[in-house]
Amino acid sequence: MCSTISHLITQICKVHRNKGNQLLAAYNLHAGQEQFLATVMCGGAMTMNELTEHLEVTPATVTRMAERLEKNGFLNKVKCCNDQRVVRVSLTEKGTEAASQIIDTTWNKLEEQMVKNMSTEEKILLRRLLMQVLDNIEEEK
Amino acid sequence: MCSTISHLITQICKVHRNKGNQLLAAYNLHAGQEQFLATVMCGGAMTMNELTEHLEVTPATVTRMAERLEKNGFLNKVKCCNDQRVVRVSLTEKGTEAASQIIDTTWNKLEEQMVKNMSTEEKILLRRLLMQVLDNIEEEK
DNA sequence: AATATTTTATTAGCCGGCTAAATAAATTAT
DNA sequence: ATAATTTATTTAGCCGGCTAATAAAATATT
Numbered sequence: 001m002c003s004t005i006s007h008l009i010t011q012i013c014k015v016h017r018n019k020g021n022q023l024l025a026a027y028n029l030h031a032g033q034e035q036f037l038a039t040v041m042c043g044g045a046m047t048m049n050e051l052t053e054h055l056e057v058t059p060a061t062v063t064r065m066a067e068r069l070e071k072n073g074f075l076n077k078v079k080c081c082n083d084q085r086v087v088r089v090s091l092t093e094k095g096t097e098a099a100s101q102i103i104d105t106t107w108n109k110l111e112e113q114m115v116k117n118m119s120t121e122e123k124i125l126l127r128r129l130l131m132q133v134l135d136n137i138e139e140e141k
Numbered sequence: 142m143c144s145t146i147s148h149l150i151t152q153i154c155k156v157h158r159n160k161g162n163q164l165l166a167a168y169n170l171h172a173g174q175e176q177f178l179a180t181v182m183c184g185g186a187m188t189m190n191e192l193t194e195h196l197e198v199t200p201a202t203v204t205r206m207a208e209r210l211e212k213n214g215f216l217n218k219v220k221c222c223n224d225q226r227v228v229r230v231s232l233t234e235k236g237t238e239a240a241s242q243i244i245d246t247t248w249n250k251l252e253e254q255m256v257k258n259m260s261t262e263e264k265i266l267l268r269r270l271l272m273q274v275l276d277n278i279e280e281e282k
Numbered sequence: 283a284a285t286a287t288t289t290t291a292t293t294a295g296c297c298g299g300c301t302a303a304a305t306a307a308a309t310t311a312t
Numbered sequence: 313a314t315a316a317t318t319t320a321t322t323t324a325g326c327c328g329g330c331t332a333a334t335a336a337a338a339t340a341t342t
Contacts, residue, residue, distance in 0.1 A: 008271040013154035085307045085320045129267045130149040226290045
């Protein structure tokens with residue numbers, strides 16, 4: 001009963017997040033925020049809207065994350081001149097530095113750890129199967 | 142970049158939770174609470190401590206979930222006579238009914254949907270690989 | 283018996299995630 | 313021009329998850 005796919009994935013996700021939190025504590029960040037910063041770093045001054053798409057998260061979530069990251073000095077929010085509705089977000093120096101370090105110390109580290117003893121074929125297979133699962137569950141109904 | 146194992150698992154987990162929330166809304170429950178109820182149903186009058194073990198979750202989380210489920214009439218909390226520290230939790234009628242229905246309408250439904258177009262071998266393989274991932278990531282360091 | 287330690291639960295507070303409702307600005311239609 | 317609609321963000325409120333600090337009861341020590 002404890003080895004359903006759902007349960008395993010939930011469990012992995014939880015442990016992954018906790019490990020992320022541990023690793024990110026050194027930067028005063030929480031799991032999820034590193035992805036936010038990395039996305040902004042790659043995408044340049046991004047719109048909130050663009051962020052919700054890239055991060056695949058609700059606008060409300062983006063707003064609050066940006067708010068906290070701004071409060072802690074990782075990024076700035078500026079209203080666009082042309083369209084006063086849109087808000088552009090960009091990294092501060094602190095944010096840039098954190099983002100660039102974090103990708104290696106957290107993301108890659110965890111990713112490697114997850115599949116450390118798997119053959120290349122197994123990794124490919126696992127990825128394929130997970131993509132299939134995601135596809136299956138994303139459909140309507 | 143979007144097809145790392147970490148990202149896929151996080152994404153599946155999120156969609157899974159959202160689908161769960163949709164299905165559970167009919168019972169006035171949220172994703173996670175169904176597991177709580179199911180666990181209590183199987184285990185009888187359980188201790189908070191036992192629940193943290195079975196649900197693999199923090200004591201704080203169990204306390205608050207129990208509090209909410211009690212508030213909404215799904216379960217009762219009773220202090221143990223022998224040891225006044227321990228709290229035993231048991232399902233109300235409402236809780237029992239919800240739990241028994243939910244297992245089919247939510248859990249199994251989602252589980253089947255996730256692997257619907259996979260062969261038996263693929264399912265077994267996926268499970269094995271996920272268990273390996275969980276093992277890898279659970280270790281210290 | 284009196285004190286110290288361990289065990290069980292709770293509380294407070296912080297995060298990310300979501301929904302639904304509210305703002306506000308830009309478009310489009312009338 | 314004015315009204316109606318669409319689009320971009322925000323706000324409020326609810327969930328589960330975690331950590332750290334507290335409280336309270338049971339055990340172990342001295």
